Amino acid sequence: MAQSATVTVLADLEHVVARAAEHIAGVLQAAIAARGRAALVLSGGSAAPAFLGRLAVMPADTAPDWQHVTILVADERYVPSDHDDNNGGMIRRALLNYVSVPADQFFPVATYYRDAQQAAAIYSKQAAAVLQAHDGAFDLVVLGMGPDGHTASLFPGHAALQLAPEIRAWAINDSPKPPPQRVTLTAATLSAARDVLFVATGAEKAPALARAISAVQDALANPTRLIRPTAGTVHWIVDQAAAAHIADSAAPGA
Numbered sequence: 493m494a495q496s497a498t499v500t501v502l503a504d505l506e507h508v509v510a511r512a513a514e515h516i517a518g519v520l521q522a523a524i525a526a527r528g529r530a531a532l533v534l535s536g537g538s539a540a541p542a543f544l545g546r547l548a549v550m551p552a553d554t555a556p557d558w559q560h561v562t563i564l565v566a567d568e569r570y571v572p573s574d575h576d577d578n579n580g581g582m583i584r585r586a587l588l589n590y591v592s593v594p595a596d597q598f599f600p601v602a603t604y605y606r607d608a609q610q611a612a613a614i615y616s617k618q619a620a621a622v623l624q625a626h627d628g629a630f631d632l633v634v635l636g637m638g639p640d641g642h643t644a645s646l647f648p649g650h651a652a653l654q655l656a657p658e659i660r661a662w663a664i665n666d667s668p669k670p671p672p673q674r675v676t677l678t679a680a681t682l683s684a685a686r687d688v689l690f691v692a693t694g695a696e697k698a699p700a701l702a703r704a705i706s707a708v709q710d711a712l713a714n715p716t717r718l719i720r721p722t723a724g725t726v727h728w729i730v731d732q733a734a735a736a737h738i739a740d741s742a743a744p745g746a
């Protein structure tokens with residue numbers, strides 16, 4: 493089923509951060525209202541700490557009821573949990589230290605195993621269990637995009653882009669974006685979603701964004717195009733700098 497996609501272009505990073513936080517809170521609130529709980533997948537990247545920080549201080553009437561939210565990470569750099577580059581640690585510092593997600597509802601990737609392969613095998617099972625507990629779909633997957641078009645730790649042309657759908661998480665040992673060792677949820681797993689939000693800002697993302705939303709571009713060269721929720725929507729919230737090559741086809745935001 494072809495999925496619908498929207499692109500909201502906002503003036504700058506500040507507006508993107510605010511709108512992304514609003515979008516995440518709205519989707520989570522709706523999921524909790526409909527199903528009593530919500531499963532959220534979060535990524536790393538430069539904008540994530542900012543919009544997670546906004547969520548952390550949202551007033552009670554607009555914030556989701558975090559008690560009912562389960563959180564996974566879309567990918568993890570294979571560094572200790574207290575390392576500055578660790579996405580799970582970033583999510584704790586930016587969000588979980590301020591909101592009441594129960595400890596057993598946050599699933600960081602364990603990075604204390606001998607190698608990322610072992611961590612990926614365990615995370616695969618954890619992601620499968622969360623999906624099973626949430627009727628087979630995450631309520632919201634929040635992703636970034638690199639200048640080369642990668643998302644999570646799914647890089648253009650990488651063998652990890654074509655894994656069997658039953659593989660939920662995979663170890664990457666040659667990430668072009670440091671650090672080289674990572675664990676990533678697979679494209680099929682990230683597509684098991686009711687709603688996907690991509691956040692991209694900065695001029696260096698403009699060429700990749702134009703390819704990402706162009707219907708004629710090869711998905712293996714543009715991994716964001718592999719993230720296709722079967723019965724959901726894809727939203728892009730971007731700034732004008734990132735939208736420079738698509739301005740004519742994007743919906744202007746506030």
Ligand code: 6PG
Pocket residue numbers: 535536537538539566567568569579635636637638639642643644645669
């Ligand atoms: C990671 C991220 C990665 C990130 C993009 C965008 O762990 O590195 O999950 O996919 O979202 O690289 O990052 P920037 O916004 O910092 O360019």
